[in-house]
Amino acid sequence: xxxxxxxxxxxxxxxxxxxxxxxxxxxxxxxxxxxxxxxxxxxxxxxxxxxxxxxxxxxxxxxxxxxxxxxxxxxxxxxxxxxxxxxxxxxxxxxxxxxxxxxxxxxxxxxxxxxxxxxxxxxxxxxxxxxxxxxxxxxxxxxxxxxxxxxxxxxxxxxxxxxxxxxxxxxxxxxxxxxxxxxxxxxxxxxxxxxxxxxxxxxxxxxxxxxxxxxxxxxxxxxxxxxxxxxxxxxxxxxxxxxxxxxxxxxxxxxxxxxxxxxxxxxxxxxxxxxxxxxxxxxxxxxxxxxxxxxxxxxxxxxxxxxxxxxxxxxxxxxxxxxxxxxxxxxxxxxxxxxxxxxxxxxxxxxxxxxxxxxxxxxxxxxxxxxxxxxxxxxxxxxxxxxxxxxxxxxxxxxxxxxxxxxxxxxxxxxxxxxxxxxxxxxxxxxxxxxxxxxxxxxxxxxxxxxxxxxxxxxxxxxxxxxxxxxxxxxxxxxxxxxxxxxxxxxxxxxxxxxxxxxxxxxxxxxxxxxxxxxxxxxxxxxxxxxxxxxxxxxxxxxxxxxxxxxxxxxxxxxxxxxxxxxxxxxxxxxxxxxxxxxxxxxxxxxxxxxxxxxxxxxxxxxxxxxxxxxxxxxxxxxxxxxxxxxxxxxxxxxxxxxxxxxxxxxxxxxxxxxxxxxxxxxxxxxxxxxxxxxxx
Amino acid sequence: xxxxxxxxxxxxxxxxxxxxxxxxxxxxxxxxxxxxxxxxxxxxxxxxxxxxxxxxxxxxxxxxxxxxxxxxxxxxxxxxxxxxxxxxxxxxxxxxxxxxxxxxxxxxxxxxxxxxxxxxxxxxxxx
Numbered sequence: 001x002x003x004x005x006x007x008x009x010x011x012x013x014x015x016x017x018x019x020x021x022x023x024x025x026x027x028x029x030x031x032x033x034x035x036x037x038x039x040x041x042x043x044x045x046x047x048x049x050x051x052x053x054x055x056x057x058x059x060x061x062x063x064x065x066x067x068x069x070x071x072x073x074x075x076x077x078x079x080x081x082x083x084x085x086x087x088x089x090x091x092x093x094x095x096x097x098x099x100x101x102x103x104x105x106x107x108x109x110x111x112x113x114x115x116x117x118x119x120x121x122x123x124x125x126x127x128x129x130x131x132x133x134x135x136x137x138x139x140x141x142x143x144x145x146x147x148x149x150x151x152x153x154x155x156x157x158x159x160x161x162x163x164x165x166x167x168x169x170x171x172x173x174x175x176x177x178x179x180x181x182x183x184x185x186x187x188x189x190x191x192x193x194x195x196x197x198x199x200x201x202x203x204x205x206x207x208x209x210x211x212x213x214x215x216x217x218x219x220x221x222x223x224x225x226x227x228x229x230x231x232x233x234x235x236x237x238x239x240x241x242x243x244x245x246x247x248x249x250x251x252x253x254x255x256x257x258x259x260x261x262x263x264x265x266x267x268x269x270x271x272x273x274x275x276x277x278x279x280x281x282x283x284x285x286x287x288x289x290x291x292x293x294x295x296x297x298x299x300x301x302x303x304x305x306x307x308x309x310x311x312x313x314x315x316x317x318x319x320x321x322x323x324x325x326x327x328x329x330x331x332x333x334x335x336x337x338x339x340x341x342x343x344x345x346x347x348x349x350x351x352x353x354x355x356x357x358x359x360x361x362x363x364x365x366x367x368x369x370x371x372x373x374x375x376x377x378x379x380x381x382x383x384x385x386x387x388x389x390x391x392x393x394x395x396x397x398x399x400x401x402x403x404x405x406x407x408x409x410x411x412x413x414x415x416x417x418x419x420x421x422x423x424x425x426x427x428x429x430x431x432x433x434x435x436x437x438x439x440x441x442x443x444x445x446x447x448x449x450x451x452x453x454x455x456x457x458x459x460x461x462x463x464x465x466x467x468x469x470x471x472x473x474x475x476x477x478x479x480x481x482x483x484x485x486x487x488x489x490x491x492x493x494x495x496x497x498x499x500x501x502x503x504x505x506x507x508x509x510x511x512x513x514x515x516x517x518x519x520x521x522x523x524x525x526x527x528x529x530x531x532x533x534x535x536x537x538x539x540x541x542x543x544x545x546x547x548x549x550x551x552x553x554x555x556x557x558x559x560x561x562x563x564x565x566x567x568x569x570x571x572x573x574x575x576x577x578x579x580x581x582x583x584x585x586x587x588x589x590x591x592x593x594x595x596x597x598x599x600x601x602x603x604x605x606x607x608x609x610x611x612x613x614x615x616x617x618x619x620x621x622x623x624x625x626x627x628x629x630x631x632x633x634x635x636x637x638x639x640x641x642x643x644x645x646x647x648x649x650x651x652x653x654x655x656x657x658x659x660x661x662x663x664x665x666x667x668x669x670x671x672x673x674x675x676x677x678x679x680x681x
Numbered sequence: 682x683x684x685x686x687x688x689x690x691x692x693x694x695x696x697x698x699x700x701x702x703x704x705x706x707x708x709x710x711x712x713x714x715x716x717x718x719x720x721x722x723x724x725x726x727x728x729x730x731x732x733x734x735x736x737x738x739x740x741x742x743x744x745x746x747x748x749x750x751x752x753x754x755x756x757x758x759x760x761x762x763x764x765x766x767x768x769x770x771x772x773x774x775x776x777x778x779x780x781x782x783x784x785x786x787x788x789x790x791x792x793x794x795x796x797x798x799x800x801x802x803x804x805x806x807x808x
Contacts, residue, residue, distance in 0.1 A: 546717060550750060587795070587796070594754075594757075619749075623747060625746075629782065630746070631747070632746070632747050632783060634784040636784045672712070
C-alpha cells in the first residue's frame, strides 16, 4: 500500500480509498445477485405450484358441481315422471302394473350422453322389490354395492368407481338419486364423469373458470385440457387441440410429449414442470406447471413467461445499478469535498510553513476547526509566535552586538594604536639605547695592534643585551685588557647592568693607568664584585635588586709574552702546540647578593711565547637548545669543534662558530645573548 | 600539607611536589624572565614542607635540561634549603637526572655536588 500510495497526493489517496469502497460494495452486490435471482425464481415457482394447485382444485370443484346439478336435475325430472304415473294409477286411469310398465319403458329408453342412463330401485324393508337397469333389465342388483348404497341413501349423490367389461381400467362414475316415497322408489341418473363434459354447458363452465381469475401475472395463463389435447379451458384458444403445438425453437411437440409422459406415469397424482418456447408477442421462453386430474383425465396448467419470472430480478438489477451510480456520484462528490477540505486545511499550513522558511513571522495561523489539523494549526502558531519572539530577540541581540562590536573594535583600535605608539616609542628608545650600547663595543683596529688575528661575535638576543665585551689599552703599547661579561638576564635590564659594568671598568682602568702596580685580573674581578654590590646596594639583605655578572678577564702583555687571566664561572679555552687547555672559572659570580665580597678569584698565567689561540665566550653559546633532543649545545661539542677549527683563520673560525650555532639551533629560539671572542697570539 | 603542581611552560619546568609520598619532582627547562620571583613560592613551599615532615626520607628528582644563569642561582637557593633541612636532621636524597649527551646538565649536577658536600646527591644518566 505504501509503495502504491507513496507518490500520490492526499486528494488522490482519498479518491483511491473511496474508489476501493465503491468497488467492494459493487463486487459484493454482484456476488449476491445470482442468489437473489435463484430466490426470485424459487418464489415464482412456489407461487406457480400454489396457483396451479388452487386452479386444479377449483376446476375440479366447479366441474363436480356442474355434474351434480345436471344429474340431480335429470333425476328429479324423472322422479316427477314416476309421480305422474303414480297419479295415473291412483286416479284409476291406469292400473298399478300399467303405470310401472310405463315408468320402466320410459326410464330404460332414456340415455345420458354416451353411456349414461337412468336407474330405478324400489325398496321395501331393505328388500329390492323393483329395479330398472338398462344393461341388466330386471336383474337382481341387491348384490351390487352401489345399489345397496342407493337404497340406503334415497336422496343425493353417490360417487364410485366402475369397470365395464370392455374397459381396461376403472372409471369414475356418479349417480344422483331422488326418492319417491309413495312407491318407495329411488330414481337415479348415473354417468361416467369424463363423459359429462360433452353434456354440460361449456360456456358457463368456462365463464366460471375465467371469473375465478387465477392468473395474477399479466403474462401468465391458466389452461385446462384433456388427455387427448382437447382444450377445455384456455383464455384465448377455444375448441382447439393442443396436441400439435410445437416448440418454436426446437420444433418438439411439447403438449404431446407432456401427455405421453403423463400416460406412462404410474402414479395418479402427477404434476411437474415443462419448459418450452412459444410465440406470443414474439418468441417467449415459457415455464409451465401442470397437474393431472385422473378423475376427468384433465390436465390443469399454469404457464408464465420466463421473462415475467425474471422481471422482478431484472427490475432489481436496474434499481441496484441506479443505486450504485447514485452512490458513486455521491461518494465521488464526498471524496472531492473531503479532499478539497483537507487540501485547503493543509494548504494553509503549507503556506504558513513556506512563510516561516521565507523569514516571515508576522502572521497568525487561525485555528479553523476543533480537530487534529486544528491542534496542528494551534501548535504551529504557538511555535511561530515563539520563533518570532526568538528572532526578534536575536535581531535585537545582533543589533546590540554589532553596536558593541563596533564600540569594542573602536576601543581596540584605539588601544592598538596606543600600544603601537607605545611600542614604537619603546622600540625607538631601545634602538637608540642599542646605539649607545654599540658605542661600548671596542674599536677592532686596536685588536690588530695586539693580536695576530682575532674574531669577535657579539649577538644580543634582543636589540640590546646583557652581554658585552671590553678591550682596553693600558699603560703602554704592550699591555691590554680583554673582558667578556655576561650580565644578569638579557634585554634592557641586562643592558643596564652592562652600562654599570662599563662604568666600573672605566674606573678600574683609570686606576691602573695611574698606578705602577702589576695588573691582576683576579683583583679586577674582586673590585668588580665589591663595586657592583656597593652600587646596587646588594650588601643590604632587604635590597630587592639582585644583579651581577659572570665573565672572563684577560690581561695580555705583548712584551713579556704573558697572559694573566681570571674567570667568574665561565671557561677560558686556549690552544698551544700541546693541545687544547681549559681553565675553569671560579664558581663565584660577580656582584650578586650572595656573592662574597671578600672572595679571592684565582689567577692563571699563560706563556704566550708559543703561538696561542685563546677563546672566551658567554654561556649563550653552549647553553643554546637544539639538536634532536632540544638539549644545550654543550661544552664537549664546543671543544670538539675547537679541535677541528683552531688552525683555521679567525675569519673562517668565526664563520664556523656561527654556522655551528645556527645549524644546532635549527630554528629554535635563541635563549640568550651570545658572545664569543677568539684571539691569536 | 597541600601538594604543589605547576605545569611546564616554554620557559619553566613542570613542578610536581607530592607531600604525601615525599617525592619532589622538577622536570624541564628553566629560563624565565623574572627567575627569582618565579621561584619564590616554590622555595617557600619547600621550606614549609621541611618544617612539616619528620625524619622520613624525601626524594628529590631533578631532571633539568637547561638552566640559565639566574635559574642556576635560584636552584642554588633551592639546594641550600635542602641542605638546611638535612642539617636539621631530615633525610633528603637528591637524584640529578640528565641526558647522557647533556654535558652542561652533568656539569651543573657535579657543581652542586661540590657545593653541597653534605647532601646526598646522586647523578642519574638517562640514555
